[in-house]
Amino acid sequence: MQSIVLLLWLALCAEQDxxxxxxxxxxxxGVGLCALIFLFVTGHTWIGSDAEEAGWALxxxxxxxxxxxxLGQFGAGDVKLLAALALATDRQYLLGTIIGSGVALVLWLxxxxxxxxxxxxxxxxxxxAWGDESSKKQPFAPFLLAGFLLASVWIH
Known part of the structure; x- marks a missing residue:
């Protein structure tokens, strides 16, 4: 259930990006603050990992x-999105999401x-705006969404 909430959030972020x-x-x-409050109140992340895992992921x-x-390769929104994801998950999900997003980006290109x-x-x-090849900056959140999907399938 928690993964579905994260998927919906990432889908909203991807669409806006x-x-x-x-x-x-x-x-x-907003999600980062909710994840942090949840972490302090319960002692674990949204997906059930220890608080220490969230710290390492962050x-x-x-x-x-x-x-x-x-260096201008990441936007501030991408950094904040990944930080919120780290607080809501753990190292395994985070690294799986980053690796999966890299695979999705290469496949897209x-x-x-x-x-x-x-x-x-x-x-x-x-x-x-996404199909515009004249722009150098690709929106990265859709690839993070794909990476999270790949990581979720791989982990479960």
Whole structure:
């Protein structure tokens, strides 16, 4: 059940990232705060891992994303999203999500023209910012959603 809530949250973040090329603080910081409060009240994460696991996952997020953020490769929303995910899950989910998102990104880059041709015009209009190849910045939240799905299937 907890994974479904995280999937819905990631889907909202992904949809907003595709449309607006940013993720609202209410989505990232709000869930991060809820996960932190839940962690302090119960002593475990939303998925049932120990608080120590959430701490290690958060440390990994900081180590892995802050250099990318400073170099302009990650947006602030992506960093906050991953930090909230770390507080809600554990190292295994987090690293699985990051690895899975990398796989999804590579698959997208290799097949985006073909996949884009399969979409209806209505969907293309809604996602036109994502199909814009002139932009250097790809929205990353959809790939994090795919990575979390892959990690969830792999872990369970």
């Amino acid at each position: 595709v449309r607006e090329r940013q993720i609202a603080n209410t989505l990232t910081l 440390a990994f997020v900081i180590l892995l994303t802050i250099p990318g953020y400073m 290799l097949s985006r023209r073909w996949l884009w041709s399969l979409l209806s015009q209505k969907v293309k209009n809604r996602l036109k």
